[in-house]
Amino acid sequence: MSPHSQNIDPAWPPGTVRLEDLSAGSEVILEPKPSKDPNDPLNWPRWRKHLNFGLVSYYVIMVMALVNVATVTWGPLNLELGFSYALLNDSYAAGCGSLAIGGIFLIPFALKFGRRPIYVLSTAIQCGISIWSARMQNVADLMLVNILSCIVGALSEVMVQMTVADIYFVHERGLMNTIYYWFMTVGTSLAPLAGGFITLSQGWRWVWWWMAILFGVGLMVFVFFYEETMFAIEPIDGVPIPDRGSSKPTPDKDAEALGHDELDMTKSGHDPVPYEPVEVDYSIPKKTYLQKLSLWSNSPMSFGQLAKHSYRPFLIMFSIPAVLFMAIEYGVMTACTTVPVTTLSTVMTLPPYNFGSAQIGLMGIPPFVGTCLATIFCGPLSDSIALYLAKRNGGIYEPEMRLWLCLAFTPLVPAGLFMFGIGLNNGSHWLLPAFGLGVSAFGVVPASSAALTYLTDAYTDIIADSVVALTFVRNVISTVFVFALQPWVDRVGLNWFYITFGLITMVIMMGNLGFIYFGKGFRANLAHKYRHFGAQLSTL
Numbered sequence: 001m002s003p004h005s006q007n008i009d010p011a012w013p014p015g016t017v018r019l020e021d022l023s024a025g026s027e028v029i030l031e032p033k034p035s036k037d038p039n040d041p042l043n044w045p046r047w048r049k050h051l052n053f054g055l056v057s058y059y060v061i062m063v064m065a066l067v068n069v070a071t072v073t074w075g076p077l078n079l080e081l082g083f084s085y086a087l088l089n090d091s092y093a094a095g096c097g098s099l100a101i102g103g104i105f106l107i108p109f110a111l112k113f114g115r116r117p118i119y120v121l122s123t124a125i126q127c128g129i130s131i132w133s134a135r136m137q138n139v140a141d142l143m144l145v146n147i148l149s150c151i152v153g154a155l156s157e158v159m160v161q162m163t164v165a166d167i168y169f170v171h172e173r174g175l176m177n178t179i180y181y182w183f184m185t186v187g188t189s190l191a192p193l194a195g196g197f198i199t200l201s202q203g204w205r206w207v208w209w210w211m212a213i214l215f216g217v218g219l220m221v222f223v224f225f226y227e228e229t230m231f232a233i234e235p236i237d238g239v240p241i242p243d244r245g246s247s248k249p250t251p252d253k254d255a256e257a258l259g260h261d262e263l264d265m266t267k268s269g270h271d272p273v274p275y276e277p278v279e280v281d282y283s284i285p286k287k288t289y290l291q292k293l294s295l296w297s298n299s300p301m302s303f304g305q306l307a308k309h310s311y312r313p314f315l316i317m318f319s320i321p322a323v324l325f326m327a328i329e330y331g332v333m334t335a336c337t338t339v340p341v342t343t344l345s346t347v348m349t350l351p352p353y354n355f356g357s358a359q360i361g362l363m364g365i366p367p368f369v370g371t372c373l374a375t376i377f378c379g380p381l382s383d384s385i386a387l388y389l390a391k392r393n394g395g396i397y398e399p400e401m402r403l404w405l406c407l408a409f410t411p412l413v414p415a416g417l418f419m420f421g422i423g424l425n426n427g428s429h430w431l432l433p434a435f436g437l438g439v440s441a442f443g444v445v446p447a448s449s450a451a452l453t454y455l456t457d458a459y460t461d462i463i464a465d466s467v468v469a470l471t472f473v474r475n476v477i478s479t480v481f482v483f484a485l486q487p488w489v490d491r492v493g494l495n496w497f498y499i500t501f502g503l504i505t506m507v508i509m510m511g512n513l514g515f516i517y518f519g520k521g522f523r524a525n526l527a528h529k530y531r532h533f534g535a536q537l538s539t540l
Contacts, residue, residue, distance in 0.1 A: 064187025196361025421498020
């Protein structure tokens with residue numbers, strides 16, 4: 001046993017926090033505990049947090065649109081530039097692979113210089129790539145715009161979780177992650193719909209010109225309105241501001257401050273110290289408008305230490321099983337979205353459907369509707385269930401409480417995939433595969449949101465590296481499925497491909513049962529590793 005693990009209370013592993021003060025009428029406790037500084041993003045008024053998150057959400061929509069809108073232009077590209085559908089499918093898969101590695105190279109810079117410069121610069125780069133796409137002429141252009149746009153676009157899958165952890169409390173993250181996933185679906189589902197009609201009315205090149213215009217608008221908004229959310233607590237007039245942290249004293253930090261009787265109470269699950277809300281010290285000067293919009297911040301991390309973040313996500317992933325499992329689950333959920341998209345663009349353009357660009361785009365409506373319904377239903381329900389279960393647990397919140405909602409929706413994902421694949425294979429009316437897409441999307445939302453929120457709550461201190469690992473695995477899985485789709489279908493048929501795919505999905509989702517029952521034990525047994533990685537980050 002690691003010497004560090006001897007100081008870890010199994011009843012209070014990292015991620016376990018008190019969310020309700022039962023002695024004060026079930027008052028919700030703010031976790032993580034904010035500082036007294038009014039500039040701390042956790043202390044921002046709600047409108048300011050939501051404005052910040054809204055801008056990030058617009059960025060997510062645009063990036064997902066840039067990645068997914070290309071499929072509706074495949075027909076005209078095939079006719080005008082002679083690109084085969086196999087080549088177009090490979091270019092899409094190459095983009096998925098690039099999404100896997102983009103975060104590895106770019107996220108360390110967000111840890112060093114802050115979130116704001118990365119959002120601003122990546123938006124400018126995406127605008128330039130859109131212009132390049134509009135002027136595409138050959139295979140090199142096709143491959144490079146897909147690869148480069150996805151390398152930069154990987155930020156949309158990682159930095160949002162950093163932003164959520166920066167500005168929202170534990171009891172708010174389930175809803176915000178669900179909303180984030182909804183915005184991803186808007187970009188994934190509705191962009192092809194709009195792109196299909198633009199292709200018909202203005203030509204396929206105007207799809208990219210509109211993307212360039214919308215990215216340009218986003219760039220201006222980010223420059224003038226997006227504030228930095230990376231927050232470093234600094235001493236004021238020589239007096240250190242109390243660090244953010246859990247309201248629950250931990251034995252390894254507070255053993256000297258607490259008496260033995262009080263420490264025993266902590267280990268038994270009762271908080272020996274009443275919860276005291278943090279009062280913001282308004283004598284601390286607030287940042288001016290220009291200070292809020294400075295192009296970059298600068299953490300004390302050296303460039304040598306910065307480079308370590310290129311491999312640290314993989315060390316974390318293979319050291320902490322929850323990170324690996326949630327990455328696999330999130331990857332399979334993403335494949336449930338990307339694989340049907342490529343199937344639509346190749347199968348439904350042929351008899352008996354003979355769909356054109358606009359009709360292919362319209363097939364994005366069913367998953368969008370399914371995602372909207374799941375967001376309305378599951379977003380608030382995720383946080384409500386967490387608070388309800390915490391109250392039943394004496395006010396103590398466990399991240400595993402998020403996974404019950406995911407488990408309840410497990411049957412919907414394979415059922416939707418079965419309807420979609422079998423319906424297309426049998427040439428059924430388009431309503432059957434469309435309904436299958438909607439059902440599958442309805443089940444994917446709680447699973448994807450729960451995976452992201454679980455990691456954010458259980459491993460907050462290393463969330464950036466954890467989500468980089470998650471994004472890598474997620475996009476590797478998507479790439480493998482997209483590359484394997486056509487030869488797999490050629491070998492066993494569309495029918496059996498989607499049956500097998502649905503069964504794989506169900507088995508993966510049922511793995512949440514293992515973490516519901518054993519996840520807290522994993523967190524306790526591996527807490528020393530988590531603190532080791534967290535300490536490395538805090539000293540960078």
